[in-house]
């Protein structure tokens with residue numbers, strides 16, 4: 050899992066394709082403002098993600114990496130966690146749409162066979178299936194960070210590098226083929242990184258917006274892309 054072949058990237062049109070990474074925040078507040086339960090915000094957030102994937106695939110985005118669920122998020126109320134897990138199954142089940150957009154699914158997070166992994170079997174299955182069913186697509190790579198925490202990723206990578214494998218930390222991250230992040234996006238007015246892609250986003254531009262994730266769309270994506278383009282050498 051997560052072993053992207055370089056041929057897919059090589060077949061991509063436009064060598065300047067960007068890597069955009071999104072911390073999808075503000076679902077709960079979006080719902081609260083509408084007098085809805087937090088779960089309704091997560092449902093709207095999953096729909097926004099489907100839109101953003103389609104919009105990004107039509108732009109010069111080669112890699113879209115989204116923070117779906119953090120290693121810290123397991124402490125949320127069980128009903129909310131269950132709802133979010135269900136939405137990930139829905140997201141990974143959008144095979145027809147993903148294939149129509151030539152999008153290849155990828156995942157980063159705590160490996161399922163490692164101590165501390167809490168990803169339920171049905172979510173593991175959905176992730177594996179989506180990767181399998183989209184593996185021949187040659188367009189944008191959609192990486193979902195699920196049960197992900199960047200410090201844990203780096204600690205593990207350092208340990209692996211020392212114990213079994215040369216190449217240092219970069220070669221031992223959950224997915225060593227992910228290119229550096231060009232723009233790190235965080236929605237909903239928070240200007241924090243929250244343990245996301247600390248290694249990969251070391252030199253990224255950051256796009257903080259007050260827009261809640263459920264309201265994020267093509268316009269905001271264009272602003273994030275413009276930020277990368279303006280500052281690129």
Ligand code: IPE
Pocket residue numbers: 073074075076077078079117118119122133237
């Ligand atoms: C982001 O929205 C979704 C996840 C973290 C899973 P939040 O649920 O954090 O929404 P707010 O921050 O409470 O508004």
Ligand code: IPE
Pocket residue numbers: 072073074075116117118119122241243
């Ligand atoms: C970050 O959002 C995690 C995801 C978007 C999945 P949180 O809402 O969990 O982050 P903090 O706790 O406010 O930093």
Ligand code: MG
Pocket residue numbers: 074075076
């Ligand atoms: Mg939040």
